[in-house]
Amino acid sequence: xxxxxxxxxxxxxxxxxxxxxxxxxxxxxxxxxxxxxxxxxxxxxxxxxxxxxxxxxxxxxxxxxxxxxxxxxxxxxxxxxxxxxxxxxxxxxxxxxxxxxxxxxxxxxxxxxxxxxxxxxxxxxxxxxxxxxxxxxxxxxxxxxxxxxxxxxxxxxxxxxxxxxxxxxxxxxxxxxxxxxxxxxxxxxxxxxxxxxxxxxxxxxxxxxxxxxxxxxxxxxxxxxxxxxxxxxxxxxxxxxxxxxxxxxxxxxxxxxxxxxxxxxxxxxxxxxxxxxxxxxxxxxxxxxxxxxxxxxxxxxxxxxxxxxxxxxxxxxxxxxxxxxxxxx
Ligand SMILES: NC(=O)c1ccc[n+]([C@@H]2O[C@H](COP(=O)([O-])OP(=O)(O)OC[C@H]3O[C@@H](n4cnc5c(N)ncnc54)[C@H](O)[C@@H]3O)[C@@H](O)[C@H]2O)c1
Numbered sequence: 001x002x003x004x005x006x007x008x009x010x011x012x013x014x015x016x017x018x019x020x021x022x023x024x025x026x027x028x029x030x031x032x033x034x035x036x037x038x039x040x041x042x043x044x045x046x047x048x049x050x051x052x053x054x055x056x057x058x059x060x061x062x063x064x065x066x067x068x069x070x071x072x073x074x075x076x077x078x079x080x081x082x083x084x085x086x087x088x089x090x091x092x093x094x095x096x097x098x099x100x101x102x103x104x105x106x107x108x109x110x111x112x113x114x115x116x117x118x119x120x121x122x123x124x125x126x127x128x129x130x131x132x133x134x135x136x137x138x139x140x141x142x143x144x145x146x147x148x149x150x151x152x153x154x155x156x157x158x159x160x161x162x163x164x165x166x167x168x169x170x171x172x173x174x175x176x177x178x179x180x181x182x183x184x185x186x187x188x189x190x191x192x193x194x195x196x197x198x199x200x201x202x203x204x205x206x207x208x209x210x211x212x213x214x215x216x217x218x219x220x221x222x223x224x225x226x227x228x229x230x231x232x233x234x235x236x237x238x239x240x241x242x243x244x245x246x247x248x249x250x251x252x253x254x255x256x257x258x259x260x261x262x263x264x265x266x267x268x269x270x271x272x273x274x275x276x277x278x279x280x281x282x283x284x285x286x287x288x289x290x291x292x293x294x295x296x297x298x299x300x301x302x303x304x305x306x307x308x309x310x311x312x313x314x315x316x317x318x319x320x321x322x323x324x325x326x327x328x329x
Pocket of ligand 1: 016036089
């Protein structure tokens, strides 16, 4: 790694939900951020430009509108090769969308990941690379709580398969070129400026608007919801600090909450925050979905002091307040 404490971070997916919050935290800490994002239209682009508008003009922030899979464009972007840490969050997210749009995942998640690795490999400072993986790599057969030592060879969606591929490609790059890398398996992140494709957003919207909500797998689902600020603290720690104990050059961690919540409790928390009961339509399990996610977070705790503290009952009302304010509903 080029510097003891990075002064300049290249951040992919800077206009995305997690990227936007990570950018803000880095700037708050006095670290310069070169952000890149393709501003794709997987969900409304205005949400991305609204996030960006809050970063643009902040001291130390610069932005490039580009596709990371276009390696020549990424390499040519001012500041990209000069970063002393890289946080790579750009990806085609979502499980269900991959059923109709498989090539978007190959392009952003496979070619894009390789493009970032090539950039890091040729960056003079040899920056540490922190990249986003996903709890979806555990599929539906792993034993909860999932720990990083589980075998993850049975993805149930293309999205999950691309995220697992990222881990394998990164492993090969650390072996081949000595790159310092951290892969983070995120578990359902929620919070203000969040993602309109995720259940906490659609349920909040539909309950506010008095529309019925579709409850998949008859409510027999559990998710390890993780509050955005807890996630940001973990991402920033892995980018800025060395692990407390010596670790392999490429290490993969769960970053979750270790407190899975049943769908029913999750819906109740939204109902309470909104002040209205949901009309529920029971629906079957969706292709590519998994029944439960639950993170064992001991490794990230041990190496980086990761300690998520926000309970769903505190986070959901904060999200709902932000949602009402942002949408004016
Ligand atoms: N939010 C979660 O619960 C969650 C869970 C598991 C994994 N993740 C992973 O964390 C990362 C960030 O997720 P998020 O929730 O902020 O998603 P997001 O969709 O809000 O952000 C991703 C950003 O990347 C950008 N992007 C996509 N393809 C690109 C490309 N080819 N070039 C440049 N930019 C591109 C998008 O425009 C978007 O702004 C993703 O890698 C995602 O797969 C998130």
